[in-house]
Amino acid sequence: MNVLRVENLRFAYDREPVLQGVNLEVDAHEFVAVIGPNGGGKSTLLKLIMGELLPDEGSITVLGKSPRQAREAIGYVPQNTNVNLDFPIRVLDVVMMGNPKQHREAANWWERLFPVRYNSVEKRCAYTTLQKVGMEAYLDRRIGELSGGQRQRVMIARALCAHPKLLILDEPTSSIDIEGQKQIYALLKELSRDLTVLVVSHDLSVITEYADKAVYINRSSYTHDLRRSPIHLQQPEGEHFCEIELMQMLAEKTCDCEHHAGKKEKH
Numbered sequence: 001m002n003v004l005r006v007e008n009l010r011f012a013y014d015r016e017p018v019l020q021g022v023n024l025e026v027d028a029h030e031f032v033a034v035i036g037p038n039g040g041g042k043s044t045l046l047k048l049i050m051g052e053l054l055p056d057e058g059s060i061t062v063l064g065k066s067p068r069q070a071r072e073a074i075g076y077v078p079q080n081t082n083v084n085l086d087f088p089i090r091v092l093d094v095v096m097m098g099n100p101k102q103h104r105e106a107a108n109w110w111e112r113l114f115p116v117r118y119n120s121v122e123k124r125c126a127y128t129t130l131q132k133v134g135m136e137a138y139l140d141r142r143i144g145e146l147s148g149g150q151r152q153r154v155m156i157a158r159a160l161c162a163h164p165k166l167l168i169l170d171e172p173t174s175s176i177d178i179e180g181q182k183q184i185y186a187l188l189k190e191l192s193r194d195l196t197v198l199v200v201s202h203d204l205s206v207i208t209e210y211a212d213k214a215v216y217i218n219r220s221s222y223t224h225d226l227r228r229s230p231i232h233l234q235q236p237e238g239e240h241f242c243e244i245e246l247m248q249m250l251a252e253k254t255c256d257c258e259h260h261a262g263k264k265e266k267h
């Protein structure tokens with residue numbers, strides 16, 4: 001069973017479809033990079049996968065269920081937009097926001113008798129997930145004191161708290177320095193041993209170094225299996241140019257697929 005299966009998806013906010021003929025299959029433990037031009041429909045696709053929007057046509061299944069039924073199996077990390085850095089919230093509090101209810105109920109008799117802010121089960125869970133992202137030493141630090149990369153790793157820990165099977169990230173490293181980006185992608189690669197990762201990214205190193213598949217979304221979709229045919233970019237310093245070049249290459253393949261009417265593109 002696929003962790004994620006999108007079949008012949010069509011979605012429109014108004015009359016013009018934003019997504020049309022989108023197909024995607026993701027297996028357990030795959031690390032999938034979603035790329036494509038701004039406005040191509042990437043965030044919309046993520047919202048459909050999370051059940052926030054419903055398809056007009058076609059189907060989406062997550063672990064064999066509808067996105068809404070599978071909601072608890074999906075972890076989400078939003079774009080690294082500017083968090084209000086003055087907000088006096090600690091790393092522990094942020095991670096606790098992702099904590100499922102059963103941890104609250106799992107308190108021992110003492111804690112049930114004398115309720116505490118966070119019980120021992122919750123604290124242990126927060127500590128373990130922070131360990132997974134290498135941020136356990138920052139438990140009591142204010143979120144505003146952290147670098148962008150560190151903050152985003154805390155957001156990943158928050159999503160991991162609910163033990164998702166599918167982790168979805170929408171441009172998690174925008175405006176994070178190169179070193180911080182690399183650490184995040186290396187971490188995601190590591191996490192993909194235990195779960196499945198779907199990440200929207202403009203960072204080409206994800207595609208060349210980490211991802212198993214690249215999915216190009218520009219209204220329709222094209223999936224490129226990077227394990228079968230890795231992409232080597234010749235000009236690593238001209239990153240912006242390379243992204244355009246890569247997108248052009250994948251866009252041509254999307255057009256090929258559209259010409260072969262009736263043949264769904266699959267890899």
Ligand SMILES: Nc1ncnc2c1ncn2[C@@H]1O[C@H](COP(=O)(O)OP(=O)(O)O)[C@@H](O)[C@H]1O
Pocket residue numbers: 013014018036037038039040041042043044045
């Ligand atoms: N809530 C919305 N209502 C109407 N149109 C929207 C909405 N959100 C996005 N769009 C439009 O849908 C298209 C795809 O947007 P989006 O999924 O955000 O693309 P991407 O994430 O690839 O940049 C764009 O043309 C955008 O303007």
Ligand SMILES: [Mg+2]
Pocket residue numbers: 042043044170
């Ligand atoms: Mg987007």
